[in-house]
Amino acid sequence: MQESDLEYLLACSPRLESFALITNYCLPDRVRIGSHSLRCVLLWHSMADEVAAIAAPHLQRLIVYCTHPTEAGRAFKVKVGYAPQLAVLGYLDTTHVLQIDNTIIKAGVTKVSPDAVVPSIKVLALKVRFRVAEEVRTLLSFLRCFPEVETLHVMASDNHTDHYDDPGEVKARDKLNSTFCQGVGPIKCVQSRVKKVVFDQFCGGTNQVGFLKMVLGRAVFLQKVIVLLADPDPITVSEATRKLNPLAAKRMWANKTLRKISLEVRGRTSGPIWGYNQASDLSISDPFIS
Template sequence: MASTNVDPATEADYLDLKMEQYLSVLYTSLPDQPVSTTARLTARRATPSDGVDRISELPDALLRDIISRLPAKDAARTAVLATRWRRVWLSAPLVVVDTHLLDHWPPTRADAPAVTAAVSHALAAHPGPFRCVRLVYSRMGERQAALKRWLRLLAAKGVQELVLVNRPWPREVPLPSTLFTLSTLTRLYIGVWKFPDAAGLRGVSFPHLRELGLCLVEVENGDIDAVVARSPVLEILNIQGSLRGKCLRLVSQSLRCVQVCTSVTVMESIEVVNAARLERLIVCEDMNLSGVCTRVKIGNAPKLKLFGYLEPGKHTLEIGDTVIMPGVEASPSMMLTTVKILSLHVCFGVHKDIKMMPAFLGCFPNVESLHITSAKCDQPTDKLNLKFWEDEAGPIVNVLLRIRVMTFREFRGEQYELSFLRYFFKSTYALNQAVISLANPSFTSRSEDEMISSVVNMRIGNFASEFEVLFYVSTGPEGLSRWTFKRGAKFSDDDPFATVKIIPRYMVRNIVFQYLHVVHCSRIVLHMLSEHWIVIRFY
């Protein structure tokens, strides 16, 4: 937008709009807010009111817990009720969220000074500790002095969770090294900053930090490694769109989950050197226009159970000292036998990418759940058929012996997708269920019925096992929704890749089917489960 033709106010509004688009992805990566201004408390009286203040009869510990679950403004208002309430408020671990300090939302550029002043007042008025401080609105490039004062207050008063996001323009605002003095942190997320030089760490550490998120942060190589090494109980490391640091080298005895999600910029190297407790490694790229391959090297990770999204053509996989290549015979030193859940992002129409797929699969002989996302291929390089898979892929041991569930997302009914499915269904011995998630018909040249028919009518031949194939019709965006850190770090979810959850076999057996129609084939029966689910039973 040319500033010579647009008044300053209009140009500022335009930049604000672009900034919101830029930050929208970042916000989805942040932890959920711990308190809400829209929650409503419903009181239910067992007896008529007798005028007795029963809330004040509660013990101080319980009242502190109640206050710590209120937005900062509401928590502060309790201090005027009585002397006791003020004492309780002063000792309660508070939550400060800058977006709650305004009477309206969304804010305007003119609100920035008021928000900064409100945050300064909230942090100064309370002696601490702070359960959570979430500051995502302030334009800190213009308020460096206030930022330093905030960090000093948080260090002195004890903050447990901190989410600190800068509003861009300028984008690379340096974070003061005072950040390294926040020794009480259990969770830290920072966004759109220039990370302080890790040399400033010296002898300090983060003894209580369990979760670290860096979103669109400019870091130098080695800075993240240094913070991880000084965080003895760190379990979750999330990185989104590192803006300078291209290499990540992990040495940790506590990490359980590492997620690296890049967009325009690409992490050139991710090396798991020694991670004794690492269970989940998730690497995904929303957009890679540079053509640079990410080197993913696995050294010592004896508990690694979940691994994805590996992309042939975009990821180079290295196990130990061996680079995995097509045609290289798998040996025990090249196998990650602990991995049970594997996710691949594959462009089935590109020959060189498909040739990598058997090599990748051969490194995971004990995979039980395989999740495949089919990437859109505008210019296929070859029409791959069943003969390719039978001749070149050969008998992949984990496909034949281990895989019990499989999901195939973004299925468009293309010939090169069907060739893989034919090979898979003919070869697998342990498969119980497969889910084929059809791409949103709004973004494809085929209808829902055409995509389903392409699977139902394909010539498969003899089956190695009895299994069921369930279809799900996607109503989401093309290429699926962006990955979120909350999905991957939710340890109670055994398989976060299975966004379309497999229906248990007993449910399929016991449900009363509404017959859509029966295919005239003794081996295949097609049923309708619901508006979006269809199941094919292969016998």
């Protein structure tokens, strides 16, 4: 299927509400969403190079999971144009290129222009390698583009390398920085909107703990934190709990009115726990792993 074929298909389907592209190989290389009826678009194990919501007035959900661009080293692009009802977005990987209207969001951006924010997003899922400083800075820059997020999912991918990465190169550029959260500027969604945080694939890395510490110390409306461990064996659970216990002290929280924050630490359940049926089910307000 060529890109033009897909555009023709959408143009000829004026009542289509959900569209899923699953395990496509190479073609179409770009998925451009120009539909007045679509409410949900899903790319699942896709080898496309780009997804773009260019004219999607009723699009509510854009799910991207396991993208593998055809050209080695090429970054997958997520472009958000006209999509005023888009409320759910993810997994936005910090290796992705994020473009909002005509602005490409770069790592280290501490202040975004009004044209480079998507205020409609309420549920956001991000994927990041916390041991890579550049990706951590990208994570913080991405968060600034979604000022109204209430539920934040963060998946650590420190235990994996991309299929085009050279392990030696990855190791060489991976550096821990225990103070990366010090001096981080304001992040509106964290400070004034986020109520729930789900941290998936937690393994207790210094930057992972630092990120959680920053969220707890800034999120005034935070009510619940769920930590899903990368390895649920008893030793890992014990070690993770030891590292997270200091964060349970109430003096660490920005929200002083709560008697306690629900901090859940648990391992992943066995077997498949997330699939494209659940991800595209519009009756589920939060379709991500929780």
